Amino acid sequence: MVIILLVFVLLANLADLQILNFSYYSTKSNNNRIEIIPIPPSRGMIYDRNGTPLAINNITYQLNIVPDKTKNLNEQFEQLKKIVDLTDEDIENFQKERRNYRAHRPVPLKENLTDKQIARFIVDQHRFPFVSIVKIQHRYYPYGSSLTHILGYISKINSQDKQRLEEQNKASNYVATFNIGKMGIERYYEDVLHGTAGNEKVEVNSRGRIVRLLEQHPPQAGEDIYLSINLKLQLYIESLLAGRKASVVAIDPNNGEVLAMVSTPSYDSNDFVGGISSKKYKELLNDPSKPLFNRALLGAYPPASTVKPFISIAALSEGVVSPKSVINDPGWWQLPGTERRYRDWLKWGHGRVDVLRAIEESVDTYFYQVAYDMGIDRLNLWMKKFGYGERTGIDISPNEESRAVMPSREWKMKRHKKSWLQGDTIPVGIGQGYWTATPMQMVKALSIMINNGKTFTPHFLLYKKSDIINTNQNQPKIEPSKYVENNSLININPAYWALAKEGMHRVMFGSHGTARKVYADAKYQAAGKSGTAQVYGLKENETYNANHIPEHLRDHALFIAYAPYDKPKIALAIVLENGGGGSSNGGAVARKILDYYLEGDNSAELKDDSPNIGHED
Amino acid sequence: MSNIKRSFWQKIHIDPLFCLFITLLLGYSLYILWSASGQSIDMMQKRVIQIVLGFFAMIVFAQFSPRTYEKWAPYLYVVCIIILLLVDIFGYTSKGAQRWLDLGVIRFQPSEIAKIAVPLMVAKFIHRDGCPPPLKTTVQTLAIIGVPSLLVAMQPDLGTAILIIMSGIFIIFLAGINWRFILFALILIAIFLPIMWFYLMHDYQRERVLTLFNPERDPNGTGYHILQSKTAIGSGGIWGKGWLQGTQSQLEFLPERHTDFIFSVIAEEFGFIGSIILLVLFLCLIIRGLIIASQAQTTFGRILSGGLILVFFVYVFINIGMVSGILPVVGVPLPLISYGGSSLVVLMASFGIMMSIHTHRYMLSKNI
Numbered sequence: 001m002v003i004i005l006l007v008f009v010l011l012a013n014l015a016d017l018q019i020l021n022f023s024y025y026s027t028k029s030n031n032n033r034i035e036i037i038p039i040p041p042s043r044g045m046i047y048d049r050n051g052t053p054l055a056i057n058n059i060t061y062q063l064n065i066v067p068d069k070t071k072n073l074n075e076q077f078e079q080l081k082k083i084v085d086l087t088d089e090d091i092e093n094f095q096k097e098r099r100n101y102r103a104h105r106p107v108p109l110k111e112n113l114t115d116k117q118i119a120r121f122i123v124d125q126h127r128f129p130f131v132s133i134v135k136i137q138h139r140y141y142p143y144g145s146s147l148t149h150i151l152g153y154i155s156k157i158n159s160q161d162k163q164r165l166e167e168q169n170k171a172s173n174y175v176a177t178f179n180i181g182k183m184g185i186e187r188y189y190e191d192v193l194h195g196t197a198g199n200e201k202v203e204v205n206s207r208g209r210i211v212r213l214l215e216q217h218p219p220q221a222g223e224d225i226y227l228s229i230n231l232k233l234q235l236y237i238e239s240l241l242a243g244r245k246a247s248v249v250a251i252d253p254n255n256g257e258v259l260a261m262v263s264t265p266s267y268d269s270n271d272f273v274g275g276i277s278s279k280k281y282k283e284l285l286n287d288p289s290k291p292l293f294n295r296a297l298l299g300a301y302p303p304a305s306t307v308k309p310f311i312s313i314a315a316l317s318e319g320v321v322s323p324k325s326v327i328n329d330p331g332w333w334q335l336p337g338t339e340r341r342y343r344d345w346l347k348w349g350h351g352r353v354d355v356l357r358a359i360e361e362s363v364d365t366y367f368y369q370v371a372y373d374m375g376i377d378r379l380n381l382w383m384k385k386f387g388y389g390e391r392t393g394i395d396i397s398p399n400e401e402s403r404a405v406m407p408s409r410e411w412k413m414k415r416h417k418k419s420w421l422q423g424d425t426i427p428v429g430i431g432q433g434y435w436t437a438t439p440m441q442m443v444k445a446l447s448i449m450i451n452n453g454k455t456f457t458p459h460f461l462l463y464k465k466s467d468i469i470n471t472n473q474n475q476p477k478i479e480p481s482k483y484v485e486n487n488s489l490i491n492i493n494p495a496y497w498a499l500a501k502e503g504m505h506r507v508m509f510g511s512h513g514t515a516r517k518v519y520a521d522a523k524y525q526a527a528g529k530s531g532t533a534q535v536y537g538l539k540e541n542e543t544y545n546a547n548h549i550p551e552h553l554r555d556h557a558l559f560i561a562y563a564p565y566d567k568p569k570i571a572l573a574i575v576l577e578n579g580g581g582g583s584s585n586g587g588a589v590a591r592k593i594l595d596y597y598l599e600g601d602n603s604a605e606l607k608d609d610s611p612n613i614g615h616e617d
Numbered sequence: 618m619s620n621i622k623r624s625f626w627q628k629i630h631i632d633p634l635f636c637l638f639i640t641l642l643l644g645y646s647l648y649i650l651w652s653a654s655g656q657s658i659d660m661m662q663k664r665v666i667q668i669v670l671g672f673f674a675m676i677v678f679a680q681f682s683p684r685t686y687e688k689w690a691p692y693l694y695v696v697c698i699i700i701l702l703l704v705d706i707f708g709y710t711s712k713g714a715q716r717w718l719d720l721g722v723i724r725f726q727p728s729e730i731a732k733i734a735v736p737l738m739v740a741k742f743i744h745r746d747g748c749p750p751p752l753k754t755t756v757q758t759l760a761i762i763g764v765p766s767l768l769v770a771m772q773p774d775l776g777t778a779i780l781i782i783m784s785g786i787f788i789i790f791l792a793g794i795n796w797r798f799i800l801f802a803l804i805l806i807a808i809f810l811p812i813m814w815f816y817l818m819h820d821y822q823r824e825r826v827l828t829l830f831n832p833e834r835d836p837n838g839t840g841y842h843i844l845q846s847k848t849a850i851g852s853g854g855i856w857g858k859g860w861l862q863g864t865q866s867q868l869e870f871l872p873e874r875h876t877d878f879i880f881s882v883i884a885e886e887f888g889f890i891g892s893i894i895l896l897v898l899f900l901c902l903i904i905r906g907l908i909i910a911s912q913a914q915t916t917f918g919r920i921l922s923g924g925l926i927l928v929f930f931v932y933v934f935i936n937i938g939m940v941s942g943i944l945p946v947v948g949v950p951l952p953l954i955s956y957g958g959s960s961l962v963v964l965m966a967s968f969g970i971m972m973s974i975h976t977h978r979y980m981l982s983k984n985i
Contacts (some may be wrong), residue, residue: 003903003927003930006934009943010896010934013938013941013942013943014889014892014941017847017941017942018889018892022851022854025847025852026852028851028852029851032845032848033864205870206869206870
């Protein structure tokens with residue numbers, strides 16, 4: 001009796017387990033044996049406009065460990081120290097990293113294993129059941145510091161990135177990904193470059209060893225992208241600026257494609273891939289020449305006299321001046337009703353000046369009068385149409401681009417808690433005072449002028465790989481129209497544009513042009529405008545904080561230029577910090593760049609290239 | 618039941634029905650071992666040798682008359698105590714417990730011998746003084762049981778110790794005992810339990826008991842065995858995952874799958890149905906064993922075979938109970954099914970003794 005009763009106890013318990021709770025235990029058993037291993041996609045490569053690779057993936061080997069399955073973690077570390085030269089710093093990093101990983105997941109322990117380390121580990125592999133070597137793709141930038149301010153870099157996904165991915169519902173796509181675009185193109189085109197993660201459903205035994213593959217979903221590689229950058233031009237410009245604190249932006253005015261964007265000094269983005277050492281980072285951070293600072297997009301400089309052609313357009317359109325109206329320049333201009341005099345750069349004055357001459361000879365007093373007549377409200381309105389005080393909209397994260405300052409009454413009240421004075425308006429007429437602009441803004445404004453008001457957003461992306469595949473002729477589909485902005489400047493009298501451009505042409509080729517000496521023997525026609533900014537130091541923007549102003553008090557040399565004059569192919573903005581006179585120093589750099597681009601060995605390649613990218617106007 | 622003709626089975630002193638159930642269970646054990654061993658030919662060969670040795674032991678033990686056993690019981694008991702002492706001093710340690718005696722050729726577990734020696738000795742002792750035994754005899758009997766049990770518990774092998782105690786107690790119980798004494802024994806156990814908990818049990822044994830009540834306490838540590846075993850059994854469902862298809866057992870999530878936890882392999886691969894078939898086979902064997910006991914003509918034979926078959930049932934109950942999570946994991950193999958030589962040979966020997974009691978009835982009656 002007792003026996004039968006006890007047998008029923010056993011049976012009841014078995015029935016409870018096997019019938020009533022079957023699905024619970026079935027799931028549990030599957031969780032035991034089935035593991036889903038995410039596979040990261042390979043990141044899209046980045047090329048320049050001629051197909052030269054700028055960002056590629058090298059293969060490196062990484063040592064991973066599953067810490068929660070490993071007994072005697074410290075003992076294993078001691079043994080690994082001998083085999084793969086594991087350092088205390090590696091262990092420290094591992095302990096930090098570890099928290100970011102889910103249970104039973106391999107955590108990286110040491111990166112960039114050498115062939116010798118790998119060989120030694122493989123011999124002793126049986127001693128480390130939960131340690132493995134995995135092949136990982138390592139981002140490499142072959143041109144190092146030359147393109148850092150454009151490409152940016154990828155680096156380890158940190159907790160902020162994680163949170164953002166979580167919010168954007170992208171976290172599941174990143175479970176196997178180590179790095180994410182942090183700056184520049186790598187950051188802006190992260191979604192294009194990253195690709196879609198795949199996974200493998202595998203059966204594992206109790207020791208975590210994979211017994212067989214159940215299902216496989218291969219990852220989808222990220223897309224390759226082609227930038228409008230002309231690498232040769234970029235490197236050439238960089239060589240011109242070597243040793244200077246300077247920035248040059250060159251764009252194709254026909255479509256807004258950025259041909260080169262240089263900010264010197266720079267730093268090697270490869271150092272940031274996989275994490276930079278804090279010592280190295282501190283060095284960069286404390287370098288007085290600010291290599292981390294992207295001057296092309298964040299550097300806010302007084303645009304100085306380079307703004308005179310744009311102010312002329314505004315003044316002509318507003319009827320403040322006419323093409324024929326003339327002022328007398330005695331070398332100074334007095335603010336009406338006050339004793340305050342504003343000096344011209346030419347002590348003895350330019351005499352009788354019309355708008356054309358005012359641009360050619362960069363007559364300050366003419367523009368003092370114009371600024372006085374226009375008033376800050378109209379100046380602000382017009383200059384915003386040329387993009388001053390606004391982000392250019394380039395395909396770089398807005399965090400990495402400054403608006404700089406196009407001052408207004410509201411701005412001053414907000415920023416300085418003081419009301420606008422008439423005296424504040426006058427220096428705005430010559431691009432100084434509170435006015436600052438980035439090189440990218442300057443070149444965008446210039447391209448608006450070249451195109452008679454038609455506005456292209458400057459951009460780096462030429463096309464994605466899918467743009468080639470999706471068209472028949474094996475040629476990328478490029479839609480410059482995508483980058484056209486609405487701008488009321490398009491309705492301006494074309495004669496005014498012609499006048500301003502003629503003024504800029506004379507800057508270089510006129511009998512009194514400020515840059516005529518530099519362009520005396522040029523084989524092509526060009527137009528430009530110099531600027532010499534009194535040093536306020538580097539005007540800092542809100543996002544990048546370096547507290548001190550450079551000690552040097554030499555002026556910044558500025559220059560904007562385009563060529564050829566009748567059918568422009570390239571537009572430039574140049575800022576040489578503490579570079580002295582804009583017309584001589586800035587103009588000389590502009591001359592070299594234009595020569596190189598239009599006449600150098602580079603031009604042959606350009607001709608081959610032009611049908612390929614199709615920017616006929 | 619015709620006993621006039623002396624059949625072939627009677628000549629070799631084997632009960633055919635009893636033997637049939639044993640054979641069926643051993644067949645089942647071979648079938649599941651192929652899966653539980655991870656398809657190890659080596660283990661299958663060893664298992665076949667174990668079974669052959671087992672049958673040999675059964676047949677040999679069936680040949681001696683019950684009287685011989687009664688006569689030799691004290692000697693066997695003394696030898697057993699001596700060997701147990703030797704083990705405690707020289708034994709070979711495996712999994713934190715000294716259970717094995719290495720004889721060069723084979724290693725065996727002497728505690729297994731106690732499983733036969735103790736009930737034999739107890740049966741003889743009680744039988745001498747007549748049934749039901751007086752109180753004095755009962756206390757002496759408890760001492761007879763206690764000495765080897767303590768020696769085994771010191772190895773420490775709590776599971777076997779409990780089984781040895783059970784084997785002795787069952788015999789006292791079958792001999793007839795008054796209820797006051799049972800009550801007294803229960804009180805004694807209640808006092809003894811805390812002493813055992815704090816002084817006699819090893820840490821790993823205490824852990825086992827603790828995790829019984831809450832296996833989730835430490836899913837990667839001590840509770841792991843119970844959880845994985847319950848998962849294996851539960852995920853088998855009604856029909857099971859199929860032979861060699863049990864993921865818990867084949868991928869080695871199940872601990873000691875070919876020994877103590879072999880029932881979980883059966884339950885996972887053959888499901889509820891397979892488990893019922895196994896239990897029915899066990900039940901048939903036990904019922905046949907009880908019939909044998911009830912037909913025994915001497916008190917010695919009756920209490921001995923009854924005791925042996927009841928202990929067999931306790932084996933089954935404790936093992937299945939522990940792997941399915943209603944009893945603590947005490948390390949008791951599933952008789953006839955689990956891989957392991959010593960326990961099988963001893964078990965078969967005890968079956969041999971039961972058959973001897975059954976088939977020597979008439980000779981005994983002739984002699985008396």
